[in-house]
Amino acid sequence: MRRPSSNRKATLVDVAKAAGVGPMTVSRTINEHPYVSEATAKRVRAAIRKLGYRPNLAARMLTGQFSKSIGLIVPDVADPFFSIVSRAVQQAARKAGYTVWLAVSDGDPATEKAEIEQMTNHPVDGIVLAPVHSRARHLTVAAAGAIPIVTIDRPIESASTDSVEVGNQAGARLAVEHLRNHQYRRIACVANDFHLRSIRLRVSAYEECVRREKLPITKVILEHDEEVLPAMRSLFRSRRRPDALFVTNNVCTVQVIQALQILGIQLGKDIALVGFDDPDFFTLLRPPITAVRQPITEMGQHAISLLFARIRGEGPAAHARVTLPAELIVRESCGCSG
Amino acid sequence: MRRPSSNRKATLVDVAKAAGVGPMTVSRTINEHPYVSEATAKRVRAAIRKLGYRPNLAARMLTGQFSKSIGLIVPDVADPFFSIVSRAVQQAARKAGYTVWLAVSDGDPATEKAEIEQMTNHPVDGIVLAPVHSRARHLTVAAAGAIPIVTIDRPIESASTDSVEVGNQAGARLAVEHLRNHQYRRIACVANDFHLRSIRLRVSAYEECVRREKLPITKVILEHDEEVLPAMRSLFRSRRRPDALFVTNNVCTVQVIQALQILGIQLGKDIALVGFDDPDFFTLLRPPITAVRQPITEMGQHAISLLFARIRGEGPAAHARVTLPAELIVRESCGCSG
């Protein structure tokens, strides 16, 4: 008792029959090729509407067309940095008629490797990637493959791809120099994810600034999953108790603020703080947090333009390395008054 | 000067030739069919490795296989609620060997419609959707289509699909009753996105609670894009100046807190507040915010199980409607002491 054709999605051939033309004419009409007479095109479009025809993307891809889709792989969508990257990438891609496959690597290189492979098999036309680690064999392999990759936030060190990142050193200098202008003398740096080049650059810029002033260097480098509270407690009990803190990313800054609250150390009064990264809610805290802001949306847009240039085969032979400037947003946690 | 085959991705036929078997044997080996002798399978696997063969997913889909991919459409990935939904959906899907295609509707029904259509053409095996509006013609159409849809946070009112949401009314009651226990008498409700059923339910639960106590009902319903500051200013200048606030979602709560700060009204002292939704940073605010927490990760996981059941054709005939309980997280903005 099944009805013959309403059961089944209409195909291009169904449309051709309904319109009384060859399949090629339907194909041309869909793809807006010039050589279709308006009269024929009209009949075809009517048939398409009548049958509710939708082109099958899988079939189209099989004939070597672009999939008009790209992959996006980030460590965590819930990290405000990456959620904004995701939004920017998705919006820019959509404007170009592209679709985005999202994968979360969860900070796990094996997962990342599997996600890249899935996308490669899909296949997507290109990938925007924020790698878990800057060096990994599977990244070297992927970068050498046929599918263009653009990294965001974290360039691959073991291979060459187009990349977009923020001026990490300059951004960190902005923060530390601002603290110096407040005359703090014991500026400590707190960092996690030290395996990332971006973090190492921020820390090294801190060191340079502080060394230049002949002030003591105090670094608290947190191991993966290490608790921040004990580290902060011992830092503030030590002889090197700081009067100012430079924290190298948003996740770490949140943890440090929490620890300070528990320890009863008052931000802006007992201790100054400038963070790298500027999530929206920093304005809600008391005192509001002074922070180095990355131009995240622009970074996402740049990544997409670089990727599309590669996809179109227009990219320069050498790989582009885009560095966008960070900006210091002065609020009150640094000691400035509101 | 191009090398004949290393230029081009290896296909199943290439593998078959290299292994000296028929294409079907390769196909069976890949798909782990039982009837392949171990000796043959070994040779095939060796050839696969040697040629770096990866199955072409487009070709596989064309033969009517599942795409092993699902779509996820949310209004905004940068909203903490949806970023956590995205993470949960993505992780649950990956565990099942599924890939997630993310689309952001940006709160625009036309964009949403286009995204659904794209996904339908792909085709994906199913869609997890948080609709922009609860009623829309394109949703009715989509819900009637062949591809299973599960809604999250926002059921479609104009059609029936499996859905996952939080207990909106019960959650709101938790909030308002807690404020009542503090003996506040002028409890106002602030809401945006009133077109969403979830918000209307939260507001109506507020009304019931307050009416039952014979207390005055004060609602501030913000229009889309309406500024919160002027609304708050006039609320606090009016004769109906509240002593407590119930705010119906995270975005609105943030805006209200900002407005209160600008107006110099001290949270927890001049005014009590309980918000619906509990983003992580609420613990960092002073006072920390008392909030109704949704089990977001569980909601995402439930959505995925419902969807996979439908995809496997196992779902019950009637559409499931899962409601998960919200929880009140008592902190200090309600007037409790820390």
Add this chain to the structure above:
DNA sequence: CTGAAAGCGCTTACAG
């Protein structure tokens, strides 16, 4: 301007 043929890389029957 239009169409018949061949093929993209797989898999599902159908034979052995």
Add this chain to the structure above:
DNA sequence: CTGAAAGCGCTTACAG
């Protein structure tokens, strides 16, 4: 346990 044939729904040449 293994393979040759046919087909999934399109598009790219190649003819007219």
